[in-house]
Every structure is written in structure tokens, then in C-alpha cells.
Amino acid sequence: MKKTLPNVYVLTIICLVTALLLAVVNSFTLPVIKAAEERAVQAALREVHPEGGNFTKLDLANIDLSGVSTEIAEVYEASEGGYVIKVVSSGYSTGLQIIVGIDKNGKVAGAECLASSETLGYEKTYGESLLGADKDTISGIATVSGATKTTTGYKKAVSDALTVAAALSGN
Amino acid sequence: MEKNSKLSIITKGFFKENPVFVLVLGTCPTLATTTGVIGAVSMGLAATAVLICSNLVISLLRKLIPDKVRIPCYIVIIAGFVTIVQMLMHAFLPDLYELLGVYLALITVNCIILGRAEMFASKNSPVDSMLDGLGMGIGFTIALFLMATIREVFGAGAFAGIEIPFLKDHTISFLVQSPGGFLVFGLLIAIVTLIMNAQGKKAPELGCAGCPAAAVCNAASGKCPEKEEKKGEAENA
Numbered sequence: 001m002k003k004t005l006p007n008v009y010v011l012t013i014i015c016l017v018t019a020l021l022l023a024v025v026n027s028f029t030l031p032v033i034k035a036a037e038e039r040a041v042q043a044a045l046r047e048v049h050p051e052g053g054n055f056t057k058l059d060l061a062n063i064d065l066s067g068v069s070t071e072i073a074e075v076y077e078a079s080e081g082g083y084v085i086k087v088v089s090s091g092y093s094t095g096l097q098i099i100v101g102i103d104k105n106g107k108v109a110g111a112e113c114l115a116s117s118e119t120l121g122y123e124k125t126y127g128e129s130l131l132g133a134d135k136d137t138i139s140g141i142a143t144v145s146g147a148t149k150t151t152t153g154y155k156k157a158v159s160d161a162l163t164v165a166a167a168l169s170g171n
Numbered sequence: 172m173e174k175n176s177k178l179s180i181i182t183k184g185f186f187k188e189n190p191v192f193v194l195v196l197g198t199c200p201t202l203a204t205t206t207g208v209i210g211a212v213s214m215g216l217a218a219t220a221v222l223i224c225s226n227l228v229i230s231l232l233r234k235l236i237p238d239k240v241r242i243p244c245y246i247v248i249i250a251g252f253v254t255i256v257q258m259l260m261h262a263f264l265p266d267l268y269e270l271l272g273v274y275l276a277l278i279t280v281n282c283i284i285l286g287r288a289e290m291f292a293s294k295n296s297p298v299d300s301m302l303d304g305l306g307m308g309i310g311f312t313i314a315l316f317l318m319a320t321i322r323e324v325f326g327a328g329a330f331a332g333i334e335i336p337f338l339k340d341h342t343i344s345f346l347v348q349s350p351g352g353f354l355v356f357g358l359l360i361a362i363v364t365l366i367m368n369a370q371g372k373k374a375p376e377l378g379c380a381g382c383p384a385a386a387v388c389n390a391a392s393g394k395c396p397e398k399e400e401k402k403g404e405a406e407n408a
Contacts, residue, residue: 006237007237007239007240010235010236010237010240010244011240011243011244011247014232014236014244014247014248015247018247018248018250018251021251021255022251022254022255022258025254025255025258025259026258028262029258029259029261029262029263030262032262032263033258033261033262036262036265093273116272117272117273118272119203119272119273
């Protein structure tokens with residue numbers, strides 16, 4: 001028992017010092033990371049719905065999310081009609097964040113990946129193949145062979161965003 | 172003399188004990204991040220920063236860390252530095268952070284870092300350990316750069332994202348895929364071995380002590396499974 005105590009003390013002290021160092025670094029990097037993410041979100045909103053005008057964030061508690069299997073993280077209403085919806089889906093890994101712009105006619109105006117842990121990079125370009133799709137035609141768009149999990153998760157996210165937009169606009 | 176030995180600690184990682192082509196450590200990130208030169212060099216520099224810092228701290232604490240818990244201690248120290256590098260890159264170099272993706276966090280389990288902690292930093296002075304980390308890190312970066320250059324130039328017809336006339340229309344796309352990575356990796360190991368043989372040098376035989384998993388297998392108790400197996404074979408014969 002006496003022999004194992006120093007082992008426990010040393011490991012505990014190393015863990016505590018490491019945690020302290022990480023907390024210090026986190027305290028000055030987190031605000032920078034959050035600000036950069038916010039800028040990326042604003043830029044992405046305009047990127048996926050260029051004709052949307054100004055965007056207003058909607059309260060998720062007031063939105064009907066039935067029939068949606070992915071996580072709807074944020075919904076923005078565009079002043080010129082349409083919506084921008086941020087969805088968290090899963091591809092090869094969890095945390096596939098997709099932002100989808102839907103125009104006033106209920107069609108995909110743009111889709112981009114905000115963050116992912118995918119390894120092949122198909123999530124960066126797959127959104128282009130979904131442009132112009134609506135909730136009836138999206139199921140006919142093919143996934144990418146060799147990146148099936150990533151692109152299926154991506155398509156599911158866009159499909160759910162279209163469902164939410166249709167519910168919001170009463171279609 | 173002292174100056175020469177310090178210099179040799181740094182330079183041995185470049186070629187004679189190159190972690191990738193001679194010690195064959197860190198194969199996963201080598202294959203995964205060498206599809207492009209920018210990603211490869213970034214990975215090399217991030218790993219170098221972690222190597223230098225972790226080697227320094229492990230060397231400073233080498234007399235305080237009990238033998239039985241040394242591997243968990245090393246892992247905590249290495250993971251701490253990797254997370255710090257990850258946070259700093261996320262905040263100040265977001266493009267590179269996105270480019271490296273999951274492989275940045277995986278530096279924690281990079282065999283080169285744990286291998287150098289076990290083989291060098293735990294037995295040598297802080298300055299020597301830092302120099303070893305620097306040399307091995309540069310060796311790792313050189314290896315990644317070489318592989319990425321071959322794969323990107325011939326596989327994608329570009330260098331660091333800049334397209335090369337003629338080659339961009341005649342790419343061997345197989346090279347930027349996983350099998351191409353293995354092929355280039357094998358060829359470069361063969362070339363390095365040929366050069367070493369021509370110079371009359373032998374690759375260092377590190378045996379069990381050189382294996383990052385040595386501490387968790389029988390080697391820790393002085394029984395090398397490899398040697399035990401050979402001994403058993405000899406007895407049976």
C-alpha cells in the first residue's frame with residue numbers, strides 16, 4: 001500500500017497540472033474560437049442563401065420538429081423569404097454540421113458543411129449536387145460511392161431541413 | 172566534442188534514425204496526411220512542437236515519475252500538449268486545423284512521440300531530450316514532405332495546391348489514394364535502405380526497447396516476447 005501511494009500522488013499531480021494548463025490555454029483561445037465560429041456562421045448564412053436579405057434566428061421551441069430524425073440546431077428566417085437551417089447529422093463520424101439555405105419556393109439554394117470529423121473531404125463538395133432540390137425530388141439524388149456514409153448523412157440533413165422549412169411555411 | 176555530440180543528437184533523426192523510413196514509426200499519420208504538401212508539413216510541425224515539449228517535460232520529471240505509472244504519466248503529458256496545440260491551431264490557424272481534422276488529435280497516440288519518451292527522454296538530460304525531439308520532428312517532417320511531394324505532384328498534378336502545367340492533365344490519381352500511399356511509402360523505405368547499405372551503414376536494431384508498446388508487454392519484465400519465441404524455437408530444434 002505504501003509503495004502504491006507515490007504512484008497515485010505523482011499521476012494525480014501530473015493530471016491536475018495538465019488540467020490547469022489546459023484551462024489557462026482554453027480561457028484565451030475559447031473566445032477567439034467562438035468569435036470565428038460566429039463569423040463563419042454569418043458568412044455561411046449569406047453563402048447558402050444569397051438572396052435572403054437579413055436573417056432572424058427563430059426559437060426552436062415554437063417549431064414543429066416531428067418527422068425529423070437529425071438534430072435541428074438553429075433555424076433562421078430570411079427577410080426576403082425562405083429559411084436557413086443548421087442541422088447536425090452523422091456521417092462516418094458524429095458531428096456532421098450542415099447549413100442549408102432554402103429559398104421562398106422551398107428549394108435548396110445552397111448547402112455547406114460547417115464542421116465535421118470525416119476523413120475523405122466529400123462533405124466539402126457534396127452540397128453542390130443538391131442545389132435546386134425540393135422535399136419531393138431530394139430522394140432521387142445519388143450518394144457518392146466510396147463515401148456513402150458521409151453523403152447519406154449529408155442528404156438526410158438537407159432532407160430534414162426541407163421538411164422543417166415546409167412545415168414553417170405551411171406547405 | 173560536446174558540440175558534435177549535441178549536433179549528432181539532432182541530425183540522427185534526419186536520415187540515420189529517421190522515424191518514418193528507418194524506425195518505421197508513425198505510419199498512420201504518414202499515410203493519411205501525405206495527400207497534400209501543406210497538410211503534411213503542418214502535421215510534421217505540429218508533431219515536432221509536441222515532441223519537443225513532451226520530451227522536455229518527461230526528461231525534467233524522469234526522476235520523479237515512478238516506473239510503474241510512467242506510461243500513463245507520459246500519455247497525460249503528451250495528450251496535454253496535443254490538446255494545447257489543437258486549441259491554439261483552432262483559434263489562430265483555423266484553416267490548418269480544419270485541414271488536419273481528426274489526425275491532429277491523433278498525434279497523442281503517435282508512436283514516434285511515445286517511442287522517444289520511452290527510448291530517449293526518460294533516460295537523458297532535458298537539453299538532449301529537446302534536441303532529440305527537434306531532430307526527430309524535423310526527420311518526421313522531411314519524410315512527410317518527401318512523400319507528400321511525390322503523391323501530390325504526380326497524383327494531383329500540383330504542388331502545395333498550385334497546379335503544375337502538363338502534370339495536371341496527366342495525373343496518376345492512384346497515388347493520392349490509400350494504396351498509392353503504401354506504394355510510395357514502401358519505395359521510399361527501399362531507397363533509404365539502399366542508400367544506407369551503399370554507405371555501409373546498418374539500420375539501428377532497436378529490438379523490444381524501441382517498441383512504444385514495450386512497457387505494456389513482457390519486455391517490461393525483462394522478457395522480450397521476440398527473444399523468448401526465438402529461444403523456444405532453438406530449444407525445439
